[in-house]
Amino acid sequence: MKTSIIGYPRVGGLRELKFATEKYFKGKITQEELKATAKSLREANWQVQKASGLDLIPSNDFSFYDILLDTANLFNIIPQRYTDLGLSELDTYFAQARGYQGEKGDVKALAMKKWFNTNYHYMVPEIEANTKIQLQGTKPFDEYHEAKALGIETKPVIVGPFTLLKLAKNHSDRSLKDLAEDLKVAYSAYLDKFAQENVSWLQFDEPYLVHDVDSDDIALLKDLYNEILRHKGQSKVLLQTYFGDIRDCYADVLDLAIDGIGLDFLEGVQSLSLVDSHSFPEDKILFAGLINGKNIWKNNYQKTLAVLDHLKEKGITSYLSTSCSLLHVPYSLKHENKLPEHYKAHFAFAEEKLTELKELSLLADKDYTNEATYQANQALFTNRPDAHDEKVEQRVAAIDDSYYTRLPEFSVREKVQKEAFHLPLFPTTTIGSFPQTRDVKVNRKAFRKNEITEEEYKAFNRQKIKDCIALQEEIGLDVLVHGEFERNDMVEYFGEHLNGYLFTEKAWVQSYGTRCVKPPIIWGDISRSQSITVEWSEYAQSLTKKPVKGMLTGPVTILNWSFPREDISVKESTLQIALAIRDEVLDLEAHGVKIIQVDEAALREKLPLRKSDWYKEYLDWAIPAFRIVHSGCQEDTQIHTHMCYSEFTDIIPAIDNMDADVITFEASRSDLQILDSLQANHFQTQVGPGVYDIHSPRVPSQEEIEDQVRKILKKVKAEKLWINPDCGLKTRGEKETTASLINLVKAAEVIRHEYTRSI
Ligand code: GLN
Numbered sequence: 001m002k003t004s005i006i007g008y009p010r011v012g013g014l015r016e017l018k019f020a021t022e023k024y025f026k027g028k029i030t031q032e033e034l035k036a037t038a039k040s041l042r043e044a045n046w047q048v049q050k051a052s053g054l055d056l057i058p059s060n061d062f063s064f065y066d067i068l069l070d071t072a073n074l075f076n077i078i079p080q081r082y083t084d085l086g087l088s089e090l091d092t093y094f095a096q097a098r099g100y101q102g103e104k105g106d107v108k109a110l111a112m113k114k115w116f117n118t119n120y121h122y123m124v125p126e127i128e129a130n131t132k133i134q135l136q137g138t139k140p141f142d143e144y145h146e147a148k149a150l151g152i153e154t155k156p157v158i159v160g161p162f163t164l165l166k167l168a169k170n171h172s173d174r175s176l177k178d179l180a181e182d183l184k185v186a187y188s189a190y191l192d193k194f195a196q197e198n199v200s201w202l203q204f205d206e207p208y209l210v211h212d213v214d215s216d217d218i219a220l221l222k223d224l225y226n227e228i229l230r231h232k233g234q235s236k237v238l239l240q241t242y243f244g245d246i247r248d249c250y251a252d253v254l255d256l257a258i259d260g261i262g263l264d265f266l267e268g269v270q271s272l273s274l275v276d277s278h279s280f281p282e283d284k285i286l287f288a289g290l291i292n293g294k295n296i297w298k299n300n301y302q303k304t305l306a307v308l309d310h311l312k313e314k315g316i317t318s319y320l321s322t323s324c325s326l327l328h329v330p331y332s333l334k335h336e337n338k339l340p341e342h343y344k345a346h347f348a349f350a351e352e353k354l355t356e357l358k359e360l361s362l363l364a365d366k367d368y369t370n371e372a373t374y375q376a377n378q379a380l381f382t383n384r385p386d387a388h389d390e391k392v393e394q395r396v397a398a399i400d401d402s403y404y405t406r407l408p409e410f411s412v413r414e415k416v417q418k419e420a421f422h423l424p425l426f427p428t429t430t431i432g433s434f435p436q437t438r439d440v441k442v443n444r445k446a447f448r449k450n451e452i453t454e455e456e457y458k459a460f461n462r463q464k465i466k467d468c469i470a471l472q473e474e475i476g477l478d479v480l481v482h483g484e485f486e487r488n489d490m491v492e493y494f495g496e497h498l499n500g501y502l503f504t505e506k507a508w509v510q511s512y513g514t515r516c517v518k519p520p521i522i523w524g525d526i527s528r529s530q531s532i533t534v535e536w537s538e539y540a541q542s543l544t545k546k547p548v549k550g551m552l553t554g555p556v557t558i559l560n561w562s563f564p565r566e567d568i569s570v571k572e573s574t575l576q577i578a579l580a581i582r583d584e585v586l587d588l589e590a591h592g593v594k595i596i597q598v599d600e601a602a603l604r605e606k607l608p609l610r611k612s613d614w615y616k617e618y619l620d621w622a623i624p625a626f627r628i629v630h631s632g633c634q635e636d637t638q639i640h641t642h643m644c645y646s647e648f649t650d651i652i653p654a655i656d657n658m659d660a661d662v663i664t665f666e667a668s669r670s671d672l673q674i675l676d677s678l679q680a681n682h683f684q685t686q687v688g689p690g691v692y693d694i695h696s697p698r699v700p701s702q703e704e705i706e707d708q709v710r711k712i713l714k715k716v717k718a719e720k721l722w723i724n725p726d727c728g729l730k731t732r733g734e735k736e737t738t739a740s741l742i743n744l745v746k747a748a749e750v751i752r753h754e755y756t757r758s759i
């Protein structure tokens with residue numbers, strides 16, 4: 001049996017690309033040096049894959065920032081405001097990814113959105129009136145040749161035209177059909193070029209097909225591919241889908257003149273029945289996505305081989321593949337030195353998944369039940385040390401309605417809280433973290449390595465908190481934060497303080513651009529044995545008369561940004577986490593912290609891609625899980641929540657049902673359409689739509705913020721509005737942060753005057 005993968009992580013096993021890119025941004029290394037690092041990382045990836053015996057090795061899965069942005073730029077989809085800067089090709093690319101503020105101009109970054117149901121983010125391509133879509137770039141060809149020069153034949157990968165078109169923003173007055181015409185020509189040129197070189201396989205990623213797709217979509221897909229596929233010459237084309245099944249268009253896709261179809265058999269709950277109920281064409285190859293590209297558990301060989309056996313019995317030619325790109329898992333277990341072997345034996349990161357592919361491909365061709373690799377694999381699934389905690393399981397079983405209902409109801413609480421806090425109109429606040437400067441990281445690292453004592457570590461953090469509170473008072477913010485200096489990451493931090501979690505040293509996964517996250521692993525039943533944040537929040541509150549927000553991460557986000565268990569449901573794990581965070585909320589309240597923010601940054605992350613599944617598969621338990629966290633609070637305790645991105649237009653009632661008192665969310669990078677929907681849905685919760693973008697280093701001017709608030713005020717009632725940045729400030733520098741917050745507070749003052757004069 002042959003093997004293939006859809007893509008590989010690219011930041012480097014030790015995040016070499018991240019560090020090199022950030023140095024480049026700071027002008028510490030040259031473009032040539034950055035490119036050399038990138039090249040050596042690509043080579044390392046290919047060599048590892050080749051050594052593992054993988055049959056189809058991907059190329060062009062490398063990216064300096066994002067694959068969709070790469071694809072857009074390959075076809076010359078670059079808004080003019082970026083080309084006008086007159087920068088080098090790579091800098092024009094980075095300007096789109098992160099904005100540009102310098103001697104050549106001042107432009108914001110493109111919008112950034114979550115990549116399907118993952119924590120990876122893509123840059124939204126923008127098609128303008130004068131965009132001339134055509135094959136322009138050379139990246140896929142260059143990288144293919146680069147591998148070839150190493151003696152490695154690869155399978156070039158790009159995002160397909162259907163997904164590109166569905167995800168791009170069309171700012172031109174041209175119709176979709178019209179744009180499709182240009183894309184056909186551009187993608188055909190791409191195919192022509194590779195066909196001339198007799199490339200054996202080309203992969204087109206079309207994950208958009210796993211959504212609910214309608215007849216217009218299917219017509220568009222056919223229109224695109226019927227033309228493009230004419231140009232494949234001797235090359236074979238693999239149409240790759242992932243993150244679900246393609247139940248709405250299975251037969252249509254298989255009708256295309258493609259040579260292979262990649263189906264996800266894990267998230268795609270109907271993939272197998274689709275294959276069973278339709279005949280699979282004899283002249284095509286099925287790329288069976290059976291190795292999980294999103295989770296880190298070892299594959300259960302019994303289950304995988306059963307599917308492969310079944311496909312073989314049906315006479316289907318298959319290649320064994322991953323369910324999605326391995327981009328969403330960390331590089332390699334070989335960097336994990338602290339994780340005990342009896343746990344480690346259960347995991348497979350990207351590199352170990354290559355081994356699994358090899359082992360499975362060998363087993364698939366044999367009578368495998370007596371094979372040692374098979375038996376060793378099966379032994380893992382009967383033995384999970386210390387995963388179960390009876391007390392936790394009983395506590396979850398005892399959750400009743402009272403846990404899901406906070407009393408008194410919102411409107412009563414709102415009045416009580418207005419009187420209790422005496423906040424000005426348009427209160428200003430931040431989302432929680434302050435810049436994680438070098439000294440903060442150095443301090444944490446020194447403590448981890450036992451180079452300093454716990455007391456020294458804490459003393460440093462207390463000083464940081466003191467400075468942070470003083471700074472916020474000086475700037476004039478209304479509701480303060482302690483700054484989160486003790487946290488590496490908003491989820492990992494809680495993982496490390498909860499029972500049932502395991503954590504890694506180097507298991508980084510790309511989130512966006514150079515930003516990576518290190519999701520902790522849910523190993524067993526989860527509980528809290530002592531307070532986690534109380535000491536820091538209590539200390540911060542002792543330094544000021546202004547309210548300081550306690551800062552926690554919510555259960556859904558903790559779950560969604562962890563690697564979840566596969567032996568119990570995610571709902572069950574989420575309820576366990578909710579009870580643990582509830583304990584912490586009540587603890588904070590008992591220690592005099594009267595405003596508590598419970599971040600649900602990743603609430604949308606596991607929202608099913610098909611609308612029809614939203615409530616029954618997800619929101620019906622995820623939203624109640626959030627309510628467990630704060631239903632035990634007093635009426636004058638104000639609960640805030642924060643969500644990254646404002647993409648909840650379509651689930652506004654669910655968001656209101658979280659029953660928080662205030663919600664802050666990203667709004668500066670997207671249009672303010674969300675606000676119309678809030679209005680239309682009679683949204684109760686007070687809102688803080690972020691007034692400037694923290695994902696970029698540019699400093700917003702006071703006027704710019706004023707304008708943004710004026711726009712927001714047209715749609716949000718004054719007494720409901722908070723003024724805050726988009727998200728936490730931890731990735732920003734101190735200088736730009738202070739400058740931005742000063743402008744934010746000044747803007748709030750101006751707007752307050754304006755507003756009170758006008759009534
Ligand atoms: N409180 C967190 C912070 O400020 C929220 C981060 C997030 O939403 N991603 O860092």
Ligand code: ZN
Nearest residue numbers: 643644727728
């Ligand atoms: Zn956020």
